[in-house]
Amino acid sequence: MNSGDTAFVLACAALVLLMTPGLALFYGGMVRSKNILNTLMQTYIIIALVGVQWAVFGYSLAFGPDTGAGLIGNLSYFGLQGVGPEPFATYSETIPHQAFMVFQAMFAIITPALIVGAWVERFKFSTFLVFILLWATLVYDPVAHWVWGDGGWLKDFGALDFAGGTVVHINAGIAAFAAALIIGRRQGYGSEAMIPHNLPMTVLGAGILWFGWFGFNAGSALAADGLATIAFVNTHFATCGAALGWMAVEWLVRGKPTMLGVASGAVAGLVAITPAAGFVGPMSAIIIGVLAGVFCYLAVLAKPKMGYDDSLDVVGVHMVGGIWGALATGLFASKAVNDAGADGLFFGNPALLGIQVVAVLVTMVYSFVISLILFKVLDATMGLRVESEEEVAGLDISAHQETGYSL
Amino acid sequence: MNSGDTAFVLACAALVLLMTPGLALFYGGMVRSKNILNTLMQTYIIIALVGVQWAVFGYSLAFGPDTGAGLIGNLSYFGLQGVGPEPFATYSETIPHQAFMVFQAMFAIITPALIVGAWVERFKFSTFLVFILLWATLVYDPVAHWVWGDGGWLKDFGALDFAGGTVVHINAGIAAFAAALIIGRRQGYGSEAMIPHNLPMTVLGAGILWFGWFGFNAGSALAADGLATIAFVNTHFATCGAALGWMAVEWLVRGKPTMLGVASGAVAGLVAITPAAGFVGPMSAIIIGVLAGVFCYLAVLAKPKMGYDDSLDVVGVHMVGGIWGALATGLFASKAVNDAGADGLFFGNPALLGIQVVAVLVTMVYSFVISLILFKVLDATMGLRVESEEEVAGLDISAHQETGYSL
Amino acid sequence: MNSGDTAFVLACAALVLLMTPGLALFYGGMVRSKNILNTLMQTYIIIALVGVQWAVFGYSLAFGPDTGAGLIGNLSYFGLQGVGPEPFATYSETIPHQAFMVFQAMFAIITPALIVGAWVERFKFSTFLVFILLWATLVYDPVAHWVWGDGGWLKDFGALDFAGGTVVHINAGIAAFAAALIIGRRQGYGSEAMIPHNLPMTVLGAGILWFGWFGFNAGSALAADGLATIAFVNTHFATCGAALGWMAVEWLVRGKPTMLGVASGAVAGLVAITPAAGFVGPMSAIIIGVLAGVFCYLAVLAKPKMGYDDSLDVVGVHMVGGIWGALATGLFASKAVNDAGADGLFFGNPALLGIQVVAVLVTMVYSFVISLILFKVLDATMGLRVESEEEVAGLDISAHQETGYSL
Amino acid sequence: MKKIEAIIQPFKLEPVKEALHKLSVQGMTVTEVKGFGRQKGIREVYRGMEYQVDFLPKVKIEVVVPEEKAESITKAIIEHARTGRIGDGKIFVYPVAEVIRIRTGETGDGAV
Amino acid sequence: MKKIEAIIQPFKLEPVKEALHKLSVQGMTVTEVKGFGRQKGIREVYRGMEYQVDFLPKVKIEVVVPEEKAESITKAIIEHARTGRIGDGKIFVYPVAEVIRIRTGETGDGAV
């Protein structure tokens, strides 16, 4: 056991936890003020709900001993039995097994929280709780097992995903797409102005996400070493690049740079560098970032034309950014940076790109299909949307009998 | 000296410092907008005031060499003389003595800041300053010495308090009770609506508290090791449980889950797990958390019937949560988790529960009596409350000539 | 390489990154609501812009091998070539070279961001971008090289600047002075009330700055050791002292203590202790802090009489606080605290004070002259100010087509 | 000239504005107000304390129009602001003594 | 019909509302306004810069009532809004030409 590594991973776990309250602000600022508390509430209660799920059985499904086919872990860690303060060499020799487990808990929490942005301002709270519990169990846990779990089939297949581009962002992004399709548009979408009620809140959220993401990406090295440093550095510079990229393309297309654009661009960059963070050099990171800003902006521009109402652009930012990041890993990865990784297309190895494409497609199909089924079943049983008047009055009052502000 | 441990404790000290600004937001969001700055001001100035007090003589009283009876430290560390960058083995062999001292400074700061919630919207600022200085010196420093100081009598007595359930939460909670009794209710309490002016601010505060509390509890291990990890893990899962517990019982009792409830539940869970964090297993932590949510919600429900105006429920959350946590430590503690601890009732040792009860009662009686005396003396000399018109106009204008918002 | 040191420096880098979003809030709360997004935008885009500049050539100019005269680094680290995950002993033997580089990146970012406070509410966004890029390159990078770079002439000269009092605060403060002189006053300055639109935002910003500054100062030790602890402790107590100092003198002069005063005082204390953090004892730190609060308050009081409109008092807080801190280092530094430092006047060595004065003056003259030239050139070419109507309408709408709040 | 003042549900502002615009009303002034009336208030709960909020958010539209247009405008407002549920609001009509356009100094019908 | 408009201290809203409710006033509309008057303003200080804020927060209550009720209502407002200190505010009474309830189309006394 190494105290430096342990200190680092615990600090990173705290940083990743903070990302979810940061995300709550990022999302919360973009909704109308009548729905601010419901938006925050969904994000916060996911911490609690998925937190307990993880301790009871989620960790075991994702990181427990493989059941055989590389698809899921077994229940031998049920209730965290056997997950103690000693290191578990399979995942890391230098930190307590519990430290690894709780670091991963934060990932399991933020992933479903990302989806929230697609359905805010209309999703029924009780149904939401059931959906999250099922999705965490049936989608997140298996996919995490495939990519990161001991014996997971995608890991063995050679896909590179340093800190969760596939498991976290593509996974959540495509579920958000399913959500937007099935739950439908907000009343007045397209005709009424749906203006962010508090952009400084969104901007603060983006700042906290940036800060916390260092824990997400660098912490994924599971040690305070050169690799963690590489991931940290790439995270920073890709994000810088993406904020500039989004700003530049928006300036060109619309004539003005916007604060929401810069904040969104930063998040797009954080998303895109996630899978690549430990495999690429810093100049590659900047390029990945700049292009993430450009691609995600264009995706967001395209949304209104497509007709679905993904309220806060989870698809445009997390799915598109995540896909770009996974592919970019296949392009820019270099063994000169990390010899535990692989070379990408630009370093002479086209095979990696193919592997990345497969990993992306498999995750997208799996997550989309299961999400769709869950939504359909819940629609038929509990109902997905609040009543029309409740939506008009706002979910803060109708679902929680509270109001956000009384200034 | 160990760099990993030092890195960890310094990072944790920074996290605990951040809790006080987090608390300021948590409290600030719940007051009316005319008192927001005064609420923030009280919290922030405590950092400064108790900070200086700690450096000059507070640390010496709490952690200086015992004067003999286990009641208080002597003044040999006056002005931090002899508290240097080398480790002081009595408290930790692996981190600088100053690191221990500054980590403890953050505890000394947040404890009186917790009391603020009881008297906001009416307490006279100059009297407040004097009260805080006296309370920190006459209540916090001795009680910290009893429980954590070398030679402190409660430490030797065998009471378990991992990170400050007794010293911090019960201590502050009962002082808040004294404050509410003596200072009296806000004008219009019970008749006027006193609605939180900015719940998103409160929610952000809760998020920051959660984040910072990892430093509070895990840092109390004073090393980046298995024990710190255990404390970190328990902190997280207890808090998750408590948010769910409060939400569930509120949903049952009132028909709707609320965001303020979830935020309050999370804080209740953080409070309750504090004394137990390094002594119990993760499933016990979840149970402790869920029940903390339930008990604190019921305590908060009972307040209006009791007739005192503890404005922001310091009693209901910190005192009740703290007592539950101290007793729960007596129930759920297990040597299998931490053999430097003890077994609790559920692990075959009823004696511990008795010890915990004594520790709780002693702290409550001492803190209550001294607080009461302080309030009475200050009432007779400086006056406790602002003038009636000042209260109506709001303390931001009347005490500070500022207004919080000009949107 | 040491994992504890690496963990520490990476965590500190994240903390220093967070300071810039904290600064955005600190500044943002003080402007009028029509300019909130533009203020945040300027701060955030600096992270991105200077971040990329640093990776491409800024780091090389500041910390690359000296070109010979101690004035600037050469371009051998262009594109971060040769800056890898192994330690580079010249700067630190125990952490990756990239960790040092990215920690320094955060300093390069926040320094120009500090200047923003001088010109908010009227500076043209496109000109602003160009100015920042030029200033970072022509002012920050050289000055950082002089003081911290290997072979930098001020370093060899014996000036003490632990964490950047000269490089960061005086440097930015005097540039802010140039800005205020050339850009001119806001319309209505002196006649209209220009009241902070959201002081709780400013207060939160101050809290985040306090938190992040632990990374700034303690991280400058580049190791998790006794020296880092000393810097951490001094940072905390000086800030406590400064908040009290500002409050006390404001109470005396104006009759009421204010929240904005306490927040400003805290920042003044953080600024003043920055150069001294690793060289003085904790009681000296308190004195430095208290006097920083007093001096900066008086400087801020004097501004209206001087007639220039440094909107958010960058001069009064950062320049004055920075100068005081640099001189205070010459007074209070002690080899008993850090034998790699020097003794100050109060410890029998008047020479140090002279050296500090020279370092301050050189920085001020250089930064002022270059800033002035840049402003003059940009004024003649791109124009410095927005149109009068744009200023009246607010820069959020006129420069970004967004509004901050829609509550 | 008459001033027509309508207190309506906030979400009816857009349709009413559109309707008036179609009647070539060139200007109007809108204020956020709180209304107390037959419509029952909202129950809010904070930490178990229940508050009855009697004042509900409404929007007040003020439009000054030539006498002869008053009726058609009133009708249009009724039509577009009505939901049929309690709380739809009221229209009040007041006499106006004089109207001036600040920019030009025009008065009377030409000023609105 | 008359419109009674009262500019009062914000903390007097509750008691005035209660009083009117007892007089069986069924509806009223409230606006947050800022008042300038004899009452002296507030001095605010930000980083040593002093600003005199002349406009103080007030609340405007508007209630449209049948002619015959106007006096008793005016009296009730005076009684419940008065503190006796400068800044208590004013009551203005205006003629009303017409009243319509949007929901039902009722007009006149029945509409309020």
Add this chain to the structure above:
Amino acid sequence: MKKIEAIIQPFKLEPVKEALHKLSVQGMTVTEVKGFGRQKGIREVYRGMEYQVDFLPKVKIEVVVPEEKAESITKAIIEHARTGRIGDGKIFVYPVAEVIRIRTGETGDGAV
């Protein structure tokens, strides 16, 4: 008595207030309103979605004055609120039936 109601640009509030003060107007009431008129609205863009905001921030000043002062006050408002650009706003004058000072019960000219 007359009520003069002026809808003006927000940044003209200070000069208008000063002007009225010089005419020894002792009190006025100000409301933040949103105006729709000939002045074209603002285009806002959020993540590529464009919204046309038609309602622009305006300030409404209400001042109740003795008949004989109405004209000079109206003139003063026009003079100090005018920029000459579209959107300068309007002045409406209404009859007032009664005026009461709450603090003293004074009525008529003495009450304002």
